[in-house]
Amino acid sequence: MLSLQPLSNPKSSSLYSSSFTPPNSLSPKTLKPILAFRPSRNLYPSIHSMLQYNRKPQLAGDTPRVVVITSGKGGVGKTTTTANIGLSLARLGFSVVAIDCDVGLRNLDLLLGLENRVNYTVVEVLNGDCRLDQALVRDKRWSNFELLCISKPRSKLPIGFGGKALVWLVDALKARDEGGPDFIIIDCPAGIDAGFITAITPANEAVLVTTPDITSLRDADRVTGLLECDGIRDIKMIVNRVRTDMIKGEDMMSVLDVQEMLGLPLLGVIPEDSEVIRSTNRGYPLVLNKPPALAGLAFEQAAWRLVEQDSMETVMMEEEPKKRGFFSFFGR
DSSP: OOEEEOOOOGGGOOOOOOOOOOOOOOOOHHHTTTTTOSSSSOOOGGGGOOOOOTSSSOOOOOEEEEEEEEEESSTTTTHHHHHHHHHHHHTTTEEEEEEEEEESOOOOHHHOOOOOOOOOHHHHHHHHHOOOOOOEOOOOOOOEEEESSOTTSOOOOTHHHHHOHHHHHHHHHHTTOOOOOOOEEEEEEESSSSSHHHHHHHEEEEEEEEEEHHHHHHHHHHHHHHHHHTTTOOOEEEEEEHHHHHHHHTTTTOOOHHHHHHHOEEEEEEEEOOOHHHHHHHHHOOOGGGOOOOOHHHHHHHHHHHHTTEEEEEEEOOOOOOOHHHHHHTOO
């Protein structure tokens, strides 16, 4: 049986407590095979040990931290990860600017429910048609979260736009009169072409999103090498859409297998959750759900570790031996 155990950190020995009562679908029996956290030396697979609201995480590193969320393969959940981690950071009290670098197929505004408020983009800023603060879309739910889109889906990107233009944009965000944000999160497009090179140019750390299938892992391994060649050494991974029933039946690679293949620190493990589709269609990120979805809780924990530049490790827990009866001789 698979469970997750965070690395011990003396600065974060106390964990959150929550005032809400988990529904039946999030009972300890349901959480145990997916997430089991150890605040001390004992395992407490309860929902209260997964939330850490009794303190604010300590921001590590120099600000603003420029983080690119990438994968190489499309459809693994980069935009979903950007939306949920970005809003989780905003809920923790940090100022966040999320940049959607997917030029022709932008979707981050849809997942955030801000598609009707994007009037100006970076293209208009570069052309001198508007100011940078006019292109920034502030979320009404959390005023310290802002969205910035590179271009409109049907517009043509200028030929001169590239990594240098995005570096100028990041520097302009840092030099704002009200102060630079704590986090600049870049939603990287799929593939390893010019859009990928543009997105990773200003970043100094990366979050690699992958799913436990061989195609995603091969692309993730390739992207890891490209990130390291570009000078990005701080690379952590999020394993998305994990199904413990398939892992138990040996139909899906475990998180341990993924970590051994890629050799990257683990930022978070996101279980398969039907609430992801519902939240996407509503334009309402998972982390804002009440009561929170299981995947939303996992995104919150990943955001917490991102703030403190922490990571987690996976451990295997042996299952309790089954009682063997008379028919066990026949394989039952």
